[in-house]
Amino acid sequence: MKVSAKDVNYVAELANLELTAEERVRMERDLNSILDYIDRLSELDTEDVAPMAQVSDRYGVDAATQRGERFAYASREDIQNELRKSLPQDEALANAPESDGTYFEVPKVIER
Amino acid sequence: MDLTSLSIESARAGIATREFTAMQLAEASYAAIKKDDSQIGAFLTLSRERALETADRIDRLAAEGKSLPTLAGVPIAIKDVFSTRGLRTTAGSKVLDNYIPPYDATAVSRLEAAGAMMIGKTNCDEFAMGSSNENSAFHPVRNPHDPSRVPGGSSGGSAAAVAANFTIAALGSDTGGSIRQPASFCGVVGLMPTYGRVSRYGLIAFASSLDHVGPLTKTVKDAAILLQFLAGRDPMDATSADVSVPDYVAELEKPVRGLRIGVAKEYFGEGLEPEVRKAVEAAIDKLAIMGCEVVPISLPHTEYAIPTYYIVATAEASSNLARYDGVRYGRRARHARTLSEMYRRTRDEGFGAEVKRRIMLGTYALSSGYYDAYYAKAQKVRTLLTRDFEDAFNKVDAIVTPTSPSAAFRLGEKANDPLAMYLADIYTVTADLAGIPGISLPCGRTTENLPIGLQILGRHFDEATILRLAHAYEQA
Numbered sequence: 001m002k003v004s005a006k007d008v009n010y011v012a013e014l015a016n017l018e019l020t021a022e023e024r025v026r027m028e029r030d031l032n033s034i035l036d037y038i039d040r041l042s043e044l045d046t047e048d049v050a051p052m053a054q055v056s057d058r059y060g061v062d063a064a065t066q067r068g069e070r071f072a073y074a075s076r077e078d079i080q081n082e083l084r085k086s087l088p089q090d091e092a093l094a095n096a097p098e099s100d101g102t103y104f105e106v107p108k109v110i111e112r
Numbered sequence: 113m114d115l116t117s118l119s120i121e122s123a124r125a126g127i128a129t130r131e132f133t134a135m136q137l138a139e140a141s142y143a144a145i146k147k148d149d150s151q152i153g154a155f156l157t158l159s160r161e162r163a164l165e166t167a168d169r170i171d172r173l174a175a176e177g178k179s180l181p182t183l184a185g186v187p188i189a190i191k192d193v194f195s196t197r198g199l200r201t202t203a204g205s206k207v208l209d210n211y212i213p214p215y216d217a218t219a220v221s222r223l224e225a226a227g228a229m230m231i232g233k234t235n236c237d238e239f240a241m242g243s244s245n246e247n248s249a250f251h252p253v254r255n256p257h258d259p260s261r262v263p264g265g266s267s268g269g270s271a272a273a274v275a276a277n278f279t280i281a282a283l284g285s286d287t288g289g290s291i292r293q294p295a296s297f298c299g300v301v302g303l304m305p306t307y308g309r310v311s312r313y314g315l316i317a318f319a320s321s322l323d324h325v326g327p328l329t330k331t332v333k334d335a336a337i338l339l340q341f342l343a344g345r346d347p348m349d350a351t352s353a354d355v356s357v358p359d360y361v362a363e364l365e366k367p368v369r370g371l372r373i374g375v376a377k378e379y380f381g382e383g384l385e386p387e388v389r390k391a392v393e394a395a396i397d398k399l400a401i402m403g404c405e406v407v408p409i410s411l412p413h414t415e416y417a418i419p420t421y422y423i424v425a426t427a428e429a430s431s432n433l434a435r436y437d438g439v440r441y442g443r444r445a446r447h448a449r450t451l452s453e454m455y456r457r458t459r460d461e462g463f464g465a466e467v468k469r470r471i472m473l474g475t476y477a478l479s480s481g482y483y484d485a486y487y488a489k490a491q492k493v494r495t496l497l498t499r500d501f502e503d504a505f506n507k508v509d510a511i512v513t514p515t516s517p518s519a520a521f522r523l524g525e526k527a528n529d530p531l532a533m534y535l536a537d538i539y540t541v542t543a544d545l546a547g548i549p550g551i552s553l554p555c556g557r558t559t560e561n562l563p564i565g566l567q568i569l570g571r572h573f574d575e576a577t578i579l580r581l582a583h584a585y586e587q588a
Contacts, residue, residue, distance in 0.1 A: 003476070007476070008472070010479075011472050011475050011476045011479065012472065014475050014479060015430060015434075015459075015471050015472060015475040016434070016437070016452075016455045016456050016459055017456060017459050017460055017463075017468055017471065017472070018453075018456035018457055018459070018460040019460065019468070020460075023465075023468070027468070027469065027472055030469055030530055031469075031472060031473060031476065033530075033531055034422065034473060034530065034531060034534075035473075035476075037418075037419060037531055038419040038422060038423060038486070039419075040415075040416065040419055041416055041419050041420065041423075041489050041490065041493055042485075042489070044413075044416060044493060044496065046489060046492035046493060046496070049492040049493075049495050049496060050492070050495055051488060051491035051492050051494075051495065052491055052492075052494040052495040052498060053321065053491060055306075055307040055308065055321070055498075055546070055547030055572070087214055087215075091214040092214070092440075094212065094214065095210075095211055095212060095214075095440065095441035095442070096440060096441065097438060097439075097441075097442075097443070097444035098444070104439050104440055106438075106439055106451050106454060107448050107449060107450050107451050107453070107454050108449075108450060108451065109451045
C-alpha cells in the first residue's frame with residue numbers, strides 16, 4: 001500500500017500534528033519504507049485466528065477468585081471500602097501552562 | 113573501599129554493621145556522577161534532597177541498632193518515564209520538560225518504602241521510543257564501555273548509570289526490548305518481568321499492552337531482590353496480575369540440573385554477528401555442562417514480530433500521546449490564536465522526529481479503511497507469536513537467545529535509517545508481544561571489548577526459572 005502526500009496531510013490532521021513541508025516529505029518517504037516492510041504480514045493466513053488485544057486476557061487471573069468475570073482481579077478496593085482521596089485542586093492545576101486558579105485556560109474554542 | 117561498586121546486600125550489610133553510612137553511599141554516587149556523567153549523559157535530573165532524606169532516615173535506624181529494611185541505603189536511579197512526586201519528570205521529551213508530577217509511580221514508591229535512595233532521573237529515548245538513547249530531546253547517552261557508542265535504548269541512561277557505577281541499581285521500562293537491549297550493550301543485568309507482574313501505575317504510557325517495568329542491576333541476585341519488591345497486584349493498575357509472588361531469592365539457589373533449555377533456530381540465523389553467536393553458543397554449552405538439556409525448537413513466526421510490533425506499539429502510542437496537547441501540563445505553544453492551533457503547534461514543537469513518525473504510523477494503521485489490514489491483522493499475528501511460545505514451553509522450561517544481533521553500535525550509525533534501528537530489536541520484541549518474562553545478562557565481550565548479552569525467556573509468571581538459570585550461569 002502506497003502512502004501519498006494527501007494521506008500524510010490527512011493523517012497529520014487526525015493526529016493533530018502541524019508538520020512543516022520538509023517534515024511532510026520525509027514522513028511520506030519514511031512511512032512508505034516502513035509500511036513496505038510491514039506488508040509482509042499479509043503473507044500469513046489469519047482467517048481462523050482470534051485477535052489478541054493484550055496478555056492479561058489469558059493470564060494473570062487467579063481462577064479461584066475470578067467468579068467468571070474478566071478483570072475481576074482489578075476490582076477497586078477504594079470503592080468497596082471507602083472512597084480514595086482525589087488530587088486536590090491546587091495540585092491538579094500546578095502544572096497548568098495557564099490557569100485562573102480554578103480552571104485550565106485555553107485559547108478560544110469556537111472560531112466565529 | 114569503593115562504595116560505588118557494591119551489590120544490594122553488601123550495601124545494606126555495611127550500613128547495618130556501621131562500616132559506612134547511607135549518607136556516604138549517596139555522596140559516593142554523587143561524586144562519581146559529578147566526575148564522569150558529563151561524558152556519559154546518563155542523568156537528566158538529580159534528586160539529592162530526596163536521596164539524603166532517605167539516607168538520614170536509614171542512618172538513624174542503623175545508629176539506634178534497629179533492623180533495616182531490605183533495600184536500606186541502596187542508591188537507585190529512575191528512568192525518566194516514571195512519575196516522581198515533586199520531582200521533574202520529562203519522559204525524555206521537550207513537551208514535558210517542565211512537568212512536576214503530583215504523585216509517585218507505584219514501582220518508585222515500593223522501592224523507596226523498602227529503604228532505597230532515589231539518586232535521580234535517568235535519560236531515555238523520548239517517550240521510550242528508541243533503541244539507542246539518541247532520541248532523547250535533551251542529549252544522547254554514551255556507552256561507558258566506549259563513549260563513541262550508544263548504550264542502547266530506550267533505558268540507555270539507566271543501563272549506563274549502573275555500568276558506570278553511578279548507582280547500584282536502576283529502574284527501567286521495556287516495550288520492545290528497552291530494558292534488555294541496553295543491559296546487553298552496557299554489560300549489566302536487565303530483567304523484564306511478565307506483563308502484569310509489576311504495576312504500570314505512574315509509568316508514562318507508550319504502548320499500554322506492551323509496556324513492562326523492570327530493574328537493571330549488576331548481578332542477577334540484585335534483580336531478584338528488586339523484583340521481590342516490585343511484583344504484586346496494584347489496585348491502581350487494572351492490568352496488574354493477581355498472581356502470587358514467590359520468594360525469588362530462595363528460588364535462585366535451586367539447582368538447574370535437568371532444566372530443558374530451548375534453542376530456537378530463528379534466533380541464530382542471518383544478521384547475527386559472528387562474535388555474538390560464538391559467545392551465546394558458548395553460554396549454552398556451559399549450561400549444558402551444568403546439567404541442562406538443550407532442545408532444538410522452532411518459533412516459526414519470529415520474522416513477523418517486528419512488523420507486528422510496529423503496528424501495535426505505534427497504534428497504542430498514537431492514542432496514548434494524544435494527551436499531550438498543552439492544556440493541563442507540559443509545554444504549550446505560545447501565541448496560538450485558536451485551540452486547534454494550540455494543539456497542533458504544541459505537539460509539533462514538543463515532539464521529536466521519531467515520536468512524530470510513530471504517531472503518524474499508528475494513526476494511519478488505525479484510520480478508517482486501514483484498520484483491518486493493519487491493526488486487526490497485527491493483533492491476530494500477535495496470537496500466532498504467543499502460540500509459538502506456548503507450544504515451545506510444552507517442550508522446554510526456558511529459551512536461550514542472543515539479546516541483540518550485535519554489540520553496541522556507534523552514535524549516528526543508524527540514526528538516519530529508522531527501519532535499520534527497528535531491526536535491532538529483533539530478538540527482544542517477541543517477548544513483549546507475548547507478555548512473557550525475559551532477562552539479559554553479560555556473556556562475554558567482542559574483540560573490541562564490547563559487552564555481549566545473553567537472553568533467557570521464560571513462561572508467563574515463571575521469573576523464578578529464568579532467574580535461576582541466569583544466576584547459575586553468572587556464578588559458574
